[in-house]
Amino acid sequence: MAKQELTQQISPVETVSKKVSEAAAFAETVIKDTTANPAPLGLMGFGLTTILLNLHNIGLFGLGSMILSMGIFYGGIAQIIAGIMEWKKKNTFGTVAFISYGFFWITLVGLIVFPKFGFAEAPDATAMASFLFFWGFFTLILFLGTFKMNYTMIAIFGSLTVLFFLLAVGDMTGNHTIKIIAGYEGVLCGALAVYAGAAQILNEIYGREVLPLGTIE
Template sequence: MIPQQPVAATDGIANPAPLGLCAFGLTTVLLNIHNAGFFEINAMILAMGIFYGGLAQVIAGIIEAKKNNTFGLTAFTSYGFFWLSLVGLLVMPKLGWAAKPSEGAMCCYLGIWGVFTFCLFFGTLRLSRALQFVFASLTVLFALLVWGDATGNASVKQLAGYEGILCGSSAIYTGIAGVLNEVYGKVVLPVGTVVKV
């Protein structure tokens, strides 16, 4: 077994991946606690979607661009704008700016994000096992959300909530691992480094 080495920034720019992963993970967990049926959509989720899941991920993506990381740029910026668009889908109808999306429209919205996530999953095969789990579980989450909206089955939506909590938690773990492994200069939390050939 090859020992895992922590990643250290060598270009004078801090690693933005932990920020992006934590922003995605915390927001995903909170939304999916709602999906699991513990509380209704409220300002806490919307605010997290705008400011942490949304803006913080976009910022992380822009920093990834400065680090010449196309995968990080694409993933963090895209999912940041996913959160902003999701908040827009919830808020715009209440403001009278647009009609509420139908279940079919939401299936298309969530489905295209699932396809996008599945495509990005193949990029993680060259990164780490932890990221592979994040993107695989996110693909499953989108599939469950589409299934739930397509059928109107409350049990499927609740299952998606629990699966989303797992997905978000895995992103938080991966983000915190990036922070702690760098701070301590050794592997504190393993992420399953992939050997590149």
């Protein structure tokens, strides 16, 4: 009789626990990601800043506060914000790419500004070439991952890899012609990123493929 009473006392607790577990499992299945797509922000921040810097490399205008500000705020901070948002969406590639290139732009501004304030010496040609080369190597790793995405992303990261290596060679050799070639190639790379950002914005707004990204079958 005592054993039966104990069973009766435990049974309601077990029932409540089971219902709580079932409710938790149900809640987990109905939660949906309602946050916006951060990729267009990161792509636009990267693309526009890249275009402007490489218009400077071509020789259209000097390296003034406009490019430095873009490097800090839009190419830098905006991409970092996009990368953090990609992290919340469990997108490893987007997180690594946007946060890395966001800090690349801020680092680049630091390389230009710090020596002017006497914080550190300006990098010589070898140091700058090494900096650009290893960013090219990093980009090459990401480029290999784009073959599972779409043809636009392949073009962006392929051209960016070439851009970094061209800039590294240009700094190492001091060849002005290579830097100009890199400038035109960089404008193309930035334009591709802007296109990808625009495609994702417009395709989402219109609910159809306005600008194709080149889906890989």
